[in-house]
Amino acid sequence: MELRTLGYFVAVAESGTVSAAADAVHVTQPAISRQIRQLENELGVELFVRSSGRLQLSAAGRQFLPHAQDVLRRADGARNAARSYAAGRLERITIAAPTTTLTDVIAPFLATLGPDDPMPTVIESDPREAYDALRHGADLAIATEPPPARLASAALAVLPVWAYVRADHRWHDQGSVRLKELATETVLALTPAFKPRQILDRALERARVSAPSVVDCSNPQVAQALAAAGRGAAVVSDDPRFGLHPLEIVGRDGPLRIELFAAWEPGHHAAATLDELAARLREFCVERYGADVAPTG
Amino acid sequence: MELRTLGYFVAVAESGTVSAAADAVHVTQPAISRQIRQLENELGVELFVRSSGRLQLSAAGRQFLPHAQDVLRRADGARNAARSYAAGRLERITIAAPTTTLTDVIAPFLATLGPDDPMPTVIESDPREAYDALRHGADLAIATEPPPARLASAALAVLPVWAYVRADHRWHDQGSVRLKELATETVLALTPAFKPRQILDRALERARVSAPSVVDCSNPQVAQALAAAGRGAAVVSDDPRFGLHPLEIVGRDGPLRIELFAAWEPGHHAAATLDELAARLREFCVERYGADVAPTG
């Protein structure tokens, strides 16, 4: 039983005669005649009654017809889907992103997708492995590390890493604070699993500033709450709460920043769609965080 | 694109390598390899990425996979359906019956069908054409005429044609009435479209009884209502209402009766199922109407 054979069967059933069906599918009448007979043998069912000189659907044939039509319709659907992939469309998209990025950025972005956009699936991945996920089912990877050169990519956002202090803090009238200066205050930092902490650690190391007094916080809200209690400066990347005063942190190479990149396989069949989606994601970051983007490398 | 090709694709996608897929579908590796390539050419989409010595599903391939699996599943479904037809099963049954039989007998019977029984479709047909419907899509035909000998058939029921009179009628102490006698009373008969009327007319003709005073009623309820009003004797075949007194009508060849037959094509693939269904319908008639059946001819 092949699609061709089913097509013949449906053609005969719908046109009523083998000859007409032969015209419709552009083969000769004997070819159809034989294929029908063969299909009957294979299925073990008489699909047509031949008792009147011409073919007539049998009861079994009538029951089988909708099945055959269904299979053909689905096959057509599959063909069309393939055609749309060839044209660069995506029906579904799998996005790989580290958990924090996912909840802070990706999830709200997905909420803005329209019905014509691909249906998204998201997989959480270790920040280091996000780009590897592209080889294992992900169409688009989001991460804070710059993607390898072989991948197509887009810079999505550059978000400052803030030091938040209470409004009556001695730094309340400055817009930024130097790393060295920051080290004189108790730092309410996130655990090393969070990117802002990693950036802070690396910047301190680079600037050869001796480690300040650090309190590990399990999440940004806690850090900010402690800062609001006057316990120190909260180093996080999200929006301020509790009326805290934001300070940029200036290190050896300028203000501390957390970068966000999107990357995808350059040979992806829907690379254009992914590119456009990355651009929209960038727009989204700008609107949501006012995050200006460094020029793409 | 044929089912075989799709099967190869799914096998490769699911097993991960061409070689393993070749084992699974019992052909050699080069055969699969070529068929996959050909499928890709036909669809115009790279289903696999070959950049690592071995095949790996591409993004497009991942999207196409569920389509291919769906088509194969449906094709399997069609095959299984055909197998069940070969085994004599019916998924759907089309029953042809005249309107009155349909509402009085068939519809209540269909209400007794279980979930394992075929899904019924009913077509109303002229009583004369019911058996012809077997050639145009009906699996089972119900009618009041004896079916032609070439068809397989079963006698379903013999229902008396009653003459109903008011309880205070002069016939109230008899169980039957002779045709000649009936002709002395006003007959509240149905219109000639109804079988009881036809039977009455034919019996009168056969007995050479001159036509009685007849009032045409458009339905049995009206006829019985008029009888209850003392306007005459209602000649119908359904159950009594309004406390009317039933009388069998005895003609030249015995009591007037209306017969019910089921017929089907003897070559029908599910002839056994139809036979069994007819038997159940007969049982149903016996239980519902206490209608004893004449021996099958």
Place this chain on the structure above:
DNA sequence: TCGAGACTATGCTCTCAAGGCATGGAGCTA
């Protein structure tokens, strides 16, 4: 760095199924 192993691609050949052509037979109609 080199060889072994696993996997895929390709050239060659063969086979068989599908299709075309010609023709015969059956049923309907005028």
Place this chain on the structure above:
DNA sequence: TAGCTCCATGCCTTGAGAGCATAGTCTCGA
């Protein structure tokens, strides 16, 4: 009964699909 339409069958050709052998490529471990 002739003519028309339709289906079935025999014969032949072609081409797609499959097998075999082999070459190329990648990976991994010694």
